[in-house]
Amino acid sequence: MKQTLYSATAAGAAILSPLHIATAQAPDDAAAFVNPLTEETDEIVVTGTRFATPLDQVGRSVSVVTAQEIDLRQQRFVFDALNAVPGVQVIRSGSFGAIASVSLRGLPSDQTLVVQDGVVLNDPASFGNGFNFANFDTADIERIEVLRGAQSALYGSDAIGGVVNIVTRDGREGFGGEAFVEGGSFGVFRGGASVLGGNDVASGRVTVSGMTARGFSSADEANGNTEDDGFDNISVSSKGRFQPSANLVFDAVVRYQDSRNEFDGFSAADGAADADEIGETEELTAAGFATHTAFDGMLENRVSVAYRQTDRLNTTEGATSFDAVGERVSYEYQATLRPADWISIIAGAEYDAQESDVAVGFGGDQEIETTSGFGLVQVQPLPFITLNAGVRHDASPDFSDETTFSISSAVTIPQTGAILRGGYAEGFRAPTAGEFSFNPDLFAEFSEGWDIGLEQPLFGGATRLNITYFDQQIDDLIAFDLAAFTFVNIQTFSSKGVEVAFDTRLHDRLAVNLAYTYTDAENLSTEIAAGNQPYHRVALEILAQPTDRLSLSLGLNYNGEEEDTVNTLDDFFLVNLRGAYALSSQLEVFARVENVTDADYQDNFGFGTAPLSAFGGVRARF
Numbered sequence: 001m002k003q004t005l006y007s008a009t010a011a012g013a014a015i016l017s018p019l020h021i022a023t024a025q026a027p028d029d030a031a032a033f034v035n036p037l038t039e040e041t042d043e044i045v046v047t048g049t050r051f052a053t054p055l056d057q058v059g060r061s062v063s064v065v066t067a068q069e070i071d072l073r074q075q076r077f078v079f080d081a082l083n084a085v086p087g088v089q090v091i092r093s094g095s096f097g098a099i100a101s102v103s104l105r106g107l108p109s110d111q112t113l114v115v116q117d118g119v120v121l122n123d124p125a126s127f128g129n130g131f132n133f134a135n136f137d138t139a140d141i142e143r144i145e146v147l148r149g150a151q152s153a154l155y156g157s158d159a160i161g162g163v164v165n166i167v168t169r170d171g172r173e174g175f176g177g178e179a180f181v182e183g184g185s186f187g188v189f190r191g192g193a194s195v196l197g198g199n200d201v202a203s204g205r206v207t208v209s210g211m212t213a214r215g216f217s218s219a220d221e222a223n224g225n226t227e228d229d230g231f232d233n234i235s236v237s238s239k240g241r242f243q244p245s246a247n248l249v250f251d252a253v254v255r256y257q258d259s260r261n262e263f264d265g266f267s268a269a270d271g272a273a274d275a276d277e278i279g280e281t282e283e284l285t286a287a288g289f290a291t292h293t294a295f296d297g298m299l300e301n302r303v304s305v306a307y308r309q310t311d312r313l314n315t316t317e318g319a320t321s322f323d324a325v326g327e328r329v330s331y332e333y334q335a336t337l338r339p340a341d342w343i344s345i346i347a348g349a350e351y352d353a354q355e356s357d358v359a360v361g362f363g364g365d366q367e368i369e370t371t372s373g374f375g376l377v378q379v380q381p382l383p384f385i386t387l388n389a390g391v392r393h394d395a396s397p398d399f400s401d402e403t404t405f406s407i408s409s410a411v412t413i414p415q416t417g418a419i420l421r422g423g424y425a426e427g428f429r430a431p432t433a434g435e436f437s438f439n440p441d442l443f444a445e446f447s448e449g450w451d452i453g454l455e456q457p458l459f460g461g462a463t464r465l466n467i468t469y470f471d472q473q474i475d476d477l478i479a480f481d482l483a484a485f486t487f488v489n490i491q492t493f494s495s496k497g498v499e500v501a502f503d504t505r506l507h508d509r510l511a512v513n514l515a516y517t518y519t520d521a522e523n524l525s526t527e528i529a530a531g532n533q534p535y536h537r538v539a540l541e542i543l544a545q546p547t548d549r550l551s552l553s554l555g556l557n558y559n560g561e562e563e564d565t566v567n568t569l570d571d572f573f574l575v576n577l578r579g580a581y582a583l584s585s586q587l588e589v590f591a592r593v594e595n596v597t598d599a600d601y602q603d604n605f606g607f608g609t610a611p612l613s614a615f616g617g618v619r620a621r622f
Contacts (some may be wrong), residue, residue: 005308021214029142031363038181044143047167048155050346051344057410059409060388061451061468063148064145065400070141072543072553074590076137077100078136079102080138082102084515084555086499086517087105087146088104089102090416092256093605094229095213095221095229095231096188097134098218100134101133102357103126104146105521106519106530107160107331109128110128111159113164114163115155115166117167117581118289120306120328120352124328127362129432134259134261135259139207139209139235140168140169140209140235147163149423149425149427151406151427151447152404156372157394157402158429167580168253169205169207170203171205172198173198175197177621178622180618181617182615182617184613185284186213189211192205193208198241201616202243202245204242205238213230218264218272220350222608223271223602228262229264232529235255236256239253250290250291253285254286254398257282258282260279260511262365265293271605271606272606276318279314281312282309283308284309300335300336300337303331303555304331307328312327321361323392324357324361324571332348334346334348335348343377343379346375346377346378348373349373350373351371352369353367354370358434358437363434363437363440364437366434367433368436369397370430372397375609382438385410390407392404399430399442402428402444406426418456419455421454422453425449428445428446436489439487443453444476449495451470453468454466464504466500467498467499467503469496471495472496477489479491490525495519496521497519497520501513501516509545512542512543513540515540516536516538518535531564532604535562537557539556541554542554542556549582550582551579553577553578553579555575557575558573561572569601576596577592586621590616593612595612596615597612598611
């Protein structure tokens with residue numbers, strides 16, 4: 001089966017590479033690098049907008065990272081896969097397993113909502129209700145959708161910057177699977193296996209993956225820190241479907257992660273420095289869905305229950321420094337009505353309960369309950385016009401009620417094939433349990449923003465150009481007042497910029513993808529630029545297949561100068577090389593070299609990054 005790579009960098013997610021790669025088929029039979037203009041390609045359908053919508057009809061700024069792209073780039077964790085997406089900045093605190101946060105369009109990482117298969121992953125026991133991407137392995141991922149801009153009309157609180165929607169792999173008809181092992185620098189050993197199968201009535205998948213590493217110093221070795229910080233991680237996930245009749249489907253997902261990482265301390269006076277600190281994290285995600293369709297598919301009713309638990313324990317020189325459990329349970333009903341081919345309507349209600357139980361550390365025990373109602377409509381009055389509007393009301397006794405609205409459109413200009421996208425959206429972030437423990441009088445942050453973009457195919461579709469402009473402001477931003485030693489609503493934040501992507505096929509066996517992001521993010525109250533947000537970021541991918549068996553890719557990344565509170569971090573340039581060779585229709589070997597030029601840089605003040613390193617492995621499919 002041929003699989004097509006789609007863009008993770010275009011604002012409208014155009015074709016990343018007009019190249020087809022052959023996987024799980026004999027190289028002699030592989031129709032590699034088929035021209036997609038004459039060959040039928042798979043259509044990507046975005047589900048993170050709640051409407052299952054073909055990508056070229058989505059009016060929001062969405063990028064999609066597929067499993068095929070993750071395999072090609074040999075990316076181990078979700079934050080690796082997000083690094084080249086426009087408008088996304090990944091911030092890490094050192095070695096493998098160190099905290100990895102993701103911010104969208106220059107906004108604080110606490111304003112990024114993370115969803116996996118319909119389950120919100122953000123941790124209520126963290127002060128900002130954020131999510132740590134460091135432990136999420138890519139072995140079971142089908143695609144990652146990145147919705148940029150406020151999405152509270154879709155998802156409620158925390159979706160001010162946008163949503164990272166992770167979709168894991170389904171089962172399949174018949175029986176199959178894959179397994180891989182790899183190793184390399186810093187004592188890295190990683191492996192995993194997936195088994196999937198089923199029929200029209202029942203199907204499922206089970207994946208097990210893990211990694212161990214000696215690591216390197218989380219505190220920058222250039223500052224005299226020499227202690228390696230190791231990492232151990234194991235993940236087990238499954239996804240299943242049971243369809244007893246044509247109009248009734250039951251779905252379930254479960255994911256468990258157990259991680260242990262060594263990390264270094266940080267102080268305002270001394271920065272990051274070697275320390276005997278250990279973090280242990282257990283994460284459990286579980287959800288069940290029942291979907292019933294009626295009236296020949298015109299009406300779809302879905303009920304779901306989802307549960308998420310994050311259990312964290314940190315120790316310093318053997319003594320507990322932080323011990324907390326964050327839990328979230330949600331119940332949702334959603335009805336989708338399609339009275340005609342050109343209109344879809346969604347209406348639903350949700351009850352969400354978050355609990356933070358902090359045994360050691362700031363925060364204490366807190367509970368937040370929210371009841372929500374939402375309505376969405378998608379209209380396609382003409383084949384080349386798609387319009388969306390949505391409204392949501394969130395009510396809670398713990399913070400002021402919030403109503404958010406959004407509207408967007410996608411218009412394809414028939415004469416040129418250009419797609420014009422644009423929209424306005426509102427968002428909010430409710431105070432978290434940890435923040436309420438300091439100040440029970442906090443109220444929600446509120447955001448307004450808009451964007452407009454153009455996707456233009458050129459040279460018969462062999463080249464695509466995407467340009468998007470965005471502008472967003474947040475009022476009543478929650479910040480920590482050190483003098484009063486509490487959280488307060490005192491700040492206003494602004495973010496605006498441009499996202500550009502240029503994708504082209506230079507030859508049937510050679511393609512280039514270039515993405516550029518300009519971000520101007522500033523705290524208007526303090527007149528200080530947003531921390532860890534460069535004005536300029538560039539990601540360049542060169543993809544080649546010299547023979548049917550050999551695939552190569554070169555990644556070039558530039559990160560401009562950035563501020564980190566009172567410190568300025570120098571710009572840096574990274575080069576990564578990857579290659580894979582098919583030994584047979586079921587077996588391939590792969591290798592990569594990261595930071596080829598051995599660049600010495602920091603992307604988070606005081607914390608180290610990996611020097612020149614190499615990895616290799618083997619993958620089998622059956």
